[in-house]
Amino acid sequence: MAKLVRLIKPVTDAILTLMKYVGDTTGDEPTQQEIANALKSYFILNEIGNQIKFQRKKQAPPEPAETGSRDMFWTFNLMTGPSKNNLLRVGLFYQNLHDAITTVRRFVKDATAEEPSATEIAQSLTSTFIMSEIKNQIDWQRNGQNKAKKTLSLTK
Numbered sequence: 001m002a003k004l005v006r007l008i009k010p011v012t013d014a015i016l017t018l019m020k021y022v023g024d025t026t027g028d029e030p031t032q033q034e035i036a037n038a039l040k041s042y043f044i045l046n047e048i049g050n051q052i053k054f055q056r057k058k059q060a061p062p063e064p065a066e067t068g069s070r071d072m073f074w075t076f077n078l079m080t081g082p083s084k085n086n087l088l089r090v091g092l093f094y095q096n097l098h099d100a101i102t103t104v105r106r107f108v109k110d111a112t113a114e115e116p117s118a119t120e121i122a123q124s125l126t127s128t129f130i131m132s133e134i135k136n137q138i139d140w141q142r143n144g145q146n147k148a149k150k151t152l153s154l155t156k
Helices: 009-026 032-040 042-058 095-112 118-126 128-154
Strands: 004-006 092-094
Touching: 004 095, 009 032, 009 118, 009 128, 032 042, 032 095, 032 128, 042 092, 042 095, 042 118, 042 128, 092 095, 095 118, 118 128
Parallel strands: none
Antiparallel strands: 004 092
């Protein structure tokens, strides 16, 4: 049985936002494995590192303390059958996605000499540029698999 882990809330929310963005733009929600593979690519790691460096230089004023509960509210349409991402929606992730976030954290620490916070990682993952690049990476992964299948079928 696969090991399930929980991630820190800002990172969970960022991955859910990323998942929705990729699903809306491609028409097919990414799997946890697709997201993990995209996050581990050197190009995406480098861009996340650059985004965090930019955020640190910007040094936005601290956000005001929350006075009320502003948790995300999710509705589920149970009539359409189970989704491949039900576990992700309730905050449970497979180990490979946790490992991908750990890889991001290590890469940024090595690149900047300062460990990124969960909020910095979450903000970088939800920047429009990074979301677009991750979507492109997932598209590339999917198209590469389709091309490989077509190539294999030529050997009949």
